[in-house]
Amino acid sequence: MKSIIILIALLISVVFIRLNTEAIAEDTSAVKSIILPVIEGELKEGAGKDETAAFCNICHSTDYITMQPRLPADTWSAIVHKMIVVYGAPVNEDDSRTIINYLSSTYGAGK
Numbered sequence: 492m493k494s495i496i497i498l499i500a501l502l503i504s505v506v507f508i509r510l511n512t513e514a515i516a517e518d519t520s521a522v523k524s525i526i527l528p529v530i531e532g533e534l535k536e537g538a539g540k541d542e543t544a545a546f547c548n549i550c551h552s553t554d555y556i557t558m559q560p561r562l563p564a565d566t567w568s569a570i571v572h573k574m575i576v577v578y579g580a581p582v583n584e585d586d587s588r589t590i591i592n593y594l595s596s597t598y599g600a601g602k
């Protein structure tokens with residue numbers, strides 16, 4: 492009699508453990524997705540705006556540009572090169588020249 496009770500208890504616990512692990516497996520395999528907000532800063536019109544918007548928006552918003560005080564061309568050049576050399580911005584020589592010209596003429600000192 493005792494062994495029958497033990498056997499029944501064992502069966503119940505096996506079923507319980509199975510149900511529990513299935514529930515856990517279901518939870519962790521669930522695919523969840525989130526939609527990240529699109530942050531678009533407003534850049535002034537000018538030649539090179541598109542390149543600047545494309546490359547300077549990859550890691551941070553273009554607010555990093557528009558929040559700066561009006562800077563001389565040398566400083567913009569140094570900033571763009573810092574983004575490339577230090578942070579790894581994927582900007583080639585041609586595009587970096589276009590971007591520096593755009594920044595100096597639209598956000599340059601005295602503008």
Ligand code: HEC
Nearest residue numbers: 546547549550551555556559570571574578579580581590
């Ligand atoms: C590969 C990533 C990356 C790209 C692409 C990038 N930046 Fe940055 N930028 C950074 C990081 C990292 C910082 C530092 C953020 C901080 O200190 O909070 C930064 C900071 C800045 C700052 C703040 C001043 C400073 O020197 O720290 C300016 C201005 C700036 N970036 C301009 C630009 C411009 C212009 C471009 C386009 C040529 C650009 N960034 C592209 C990563 C990037």
